[in-house]
Amino acid sequence: MKKRNCLKRIIISTLLLGIFVNCSSFNDILDTEKVEPLRTEIKIKIELEGFDSPQGLSIVLMNYLENIRIEKEFSGLSVPLDSLIPGIYTITISGKAYDNQGQLYYLNGGLVNQPLIKNNQTVEITVSGLKISPLVFKEIYYAGSAPNYFRDQFYEIYNNSDSILYLDGIYFAALYPSAATENKPVWPASDENKYVYTDRLWKFPGTGNQYPLKPGECCVVSQFAANHQLNIYNPNSPVDCSSSEFEFNMNNKNFPNQPAYDMVHVFYNGSSAMGTVPQYLTSVFGGAYVIFKIPENVPYDPVNDKSLQTRNLASSSTTLYAKIPIQYVLDGVEAGHNETMVKAKRMPVVLDAGMTYVGGTYNSLGVARKKIGENEDGTPILQDTNNSTDDFDRGLRPMLRRYGAKMPSWNHTLQ
């Protein structure tokens, strides 16, 4: 009898093992095949009127995880790609082109995080365009300095054109989420990808022509426009921001108002009030920054116009975010932790097809737009291809008014 029981136990044990063998995930893994190169075709569709052919446009496929870059020129309405490794790609089509009326546009389109995993897959990309912006981010310092000082952040905006531009009323924002993440918010489908979103909105003061920027001039907007190298702040800081034109004054008694002009606070959580946060800190990992200008005849009041507010639909939080119309963005630059974080882009490809980075936090390093030439007065001509991976030098010691960019005459130090 004992012997039979023993046999029974062994049979039961064997059956239990059989259950485990039958696990679907076990079998699923066993059936996995070896990787093979793929063939893919990318088709282009130009949305803007006045452009008949993709002549002059180039396509770039980036697999940021595996650091694969494939670049080709369009000769027809499609580009075949062979020997592609399966993966998640960011595809951008870009190039400068004049329309039928002679207006210069930067044509740009693409797909972020597009899976290319099937052989003989066809992907269609719609290309739209922005007028070339003469006002660009020239230098951004967001990482802070050791040991953990972040009040020396600044953003430099440059007139890259040959005519006078006015800062008055131009908006500034860092997009939400503040740091690049794959855990993205969900925005209303009804917005149809026409907006980007921010938790806090600022704008330059002025009534229309109080803050002109001549060609080759720039303005520095600091989180706190002080000399950060003073002992009371952080002698390790690489910058003295006391000559900044503007600052984000949050009425913090410990970091009092400086002589720089104050940016005008516009929006935070559905209100024009600043809230209780004692400083305007953007992520030390790198934010996604935009400047935009709303035409005079277009109403834009995200505090009172509820249609310009939204919640993050992926969250139960009631925090309200302001909508920024993509078509009015003058320049956008996205920064992230490092090269692989492009997979977590927040900014649409049409605004910035890439990402810049300094590879660390509190490392006293910043990013600066590349200089590609000089004006007659020695001021720089800066590169702007709407791809901050290519347009920016990374990991530089931050510097105000690099390359001999000029200070506007209304800077407080010149008064």
Add this chain to the structure above:
Amino acid sequence: MQKCQVGIILYNNFNLKYHHIMKKISYILIILFFLLSLENILAQEMNHSPAAIEKMKLDQLWHKTDNAAGIFFDGTENYTSLNMSYNSINGNFHRPQQGKNENIWGFDAEGGVKLDKMYLWGEFRYSRNAIKDANYNASIIDPFRGMPYFVADTNISNWNNQHYELAFKACMPHVTNHLSAGIAGGYKASLGAKQRDPRTENYLMKLELKPSIVYSPSTSHHIGLNLVYYSLKEESNMENINTDISQTYYELYGLGTAVIGLGSGRTTNYVGNNIGGGIQYNYTGNVNVLFSSDYSLKVEEVEISFTTPKDDSATKQALWKNSLYLHTSAENHSHYVNVEYTRRSIDGIQYITLRDVSEKYQGWISLHKNIRSTYEDQYLQIGYDYAKNDRNEYKWVAGIQTGIKEKNDVYLIPRSEKKIKNAFGEIHGKYNFNLSDKLAKQLLTSVSFLYNKNLSGHYLYGGSHPEYPIVTELEQGDFDYLSSDFYSLHINATYSQRVNKENKINLFIQANGTFSKAQHTYFDDRSNLLLTFGCNF
């Protein structure tokens, strides 16, 4: 993806964070072990000197297999062996992920007991490892366990690890006239903690079950069959204590392929299931021959984050082990021959995942997976030992071993290769000095010399970021180590004696020293001193 429901229930019910519960179970098992050992103390018949225990293990062929039903044919000696040990390892001839120094405190207990018609064997091992100055590992307790997907960093750090291992074999001979049955099992729990940012706290457990039978058509012929199942889980929780400083780290994908990260790392969950079986044939007569062949398949999945799980990668491992043991004994001498061939093939699978950002948020969606890398290790070893016997001990033993080790690792696209072929030869001898018949005082000494010769090898990296330290230091350094010629000298001395005339408990103290000298530009040597104190009865 459909999941293994049975496995999930098991894992969810088993929270590794309550590891101390397992400690208590271990303590209870140790007490039981000692209670069983009492039977051995009371029923001592044989002298269990260290040489006798060694000889007994040399003679046991079925014990070397996974088939517990066959251990009855090895003999059913009652014995117990307990020891505590301290091991100190130093020197720069090591793999990059090993510590520069390592100190290990250990406690081992092992024994066999015959109860009625059953024979039981059990083992408990505990070790506490203090690893100093380890590099390129920020997330896994054992970076050499055949799992290429983990996180590495360049901050040289200490690790504090603890390991608990329990194993048992139970044999029920003659369940029917020709059939014996048995079951073997084991439980292993490990805790590991890296001591510097980005740091990690890891919990690992492995639960193993091996039912078996032996069919004996005659007294000389025995045919065995066994199944093997084990379940493995490791949980890695990375964090920074200094949250002001984000750390650079690398997520490894094999042979140098890595994705750089910045921050505090990640939470990784490893879940593995292994299923396999073995067959054995044993002939007992003038010669005792045992052939064993085992094949097993293991699938281990790597998932990142518990809150929003993301399939990252997986491995599929096929392990094929073949062994042939031959043992013949005359009145005062024995011959032992062993031939072993092992082949381990691992397919490294990477997932392509996308996060759902729609209003119907579904977390991470796995879109595709492919085998992106393959890892193959082969090992062939032939050995011969001659022993001059002295009752149940040996007087002296002389033996040789030789073999070939081959590694063939490939990252498929873009192609990278790490291929190494080594041959080794070893000669060893042991002598058991009888110092005094009074209290059976003995000095068991042994010396062995091993030479490893690299026959061929190369490491070629064809992927992105060849400048990463993962390529230039970790993988290249690992290749340099594994392809290095070296010699190794091992010396052992064990003094043993009985406690008193009436009591046959055998106390022993043992010193082991190993010195390995590399013949390579980048390496010097590695020394290992192991001191053990224990008793057999």
